[in-house]
Amino acid sequence: EVQLVESGGGLVQPGGSLRLSCAASGFTFSSYWMHWVRQAPGKGLVWVSRINSDGSSTSYADSVKGRFTISRDNAKNTLYLQMNSLRAEDTAVYYCARDSATADSFDYWGQGTLVTVSS
């Protein structure tokens, strides 16, 4: 069974940093591209970042470019999102999601981890 479990969320002050993790199991993690998607309270889904299967290529939404860094450790079956210079508008539930092998849709999602940026 495919499982994605996020961790690392919490309360952080504006300008602070946080690193999210997403532990994957039930599939060959190293074969799949992975994504981070966020959802502000009561709002819709917004794509944040993407990484290819071996970690050599990354992409970001303009809203987080230069502040967030996506990475992965295929030996540990874990995806990361390093978030720096956090702003109030980064407050959201952050989901990791697997990129489908047959299309670019997101076929499995974690349960999400809440990041709150507030003083």
Place this chain on the structure above:
Amino acid sequence: EIVMTQSPATLSVSPGERATLSCRASQSVSSNLAWYQQKPGQAPRLLIYGASTRATGIPARFSGSGSGTEFTLTISSLQSEDFAVYYCQQYNNWYTFGQGTKLEIK
């Protein structure tokens, strides 16, 4: 950026009836369109990809159609577990989601 617009924002339908949800793209996304279902406090679940292909384990009452800029998700006979928020997503040019349609019980 491709903007995805869903309508209506809220749809009230009785159990057993048919629901039709719409999604429009600001420019052609070919058939690179997915639909997701999200229930309160849960992660989204993939329903449809490639505009019309059901994801693994999705019941046949869910169907998708369209290409280019106009897409439709149809739920043929609503079950109680289908009342949720539905999002469309294009993955033709990066990734953008619609704002969602809340399907509520009438």
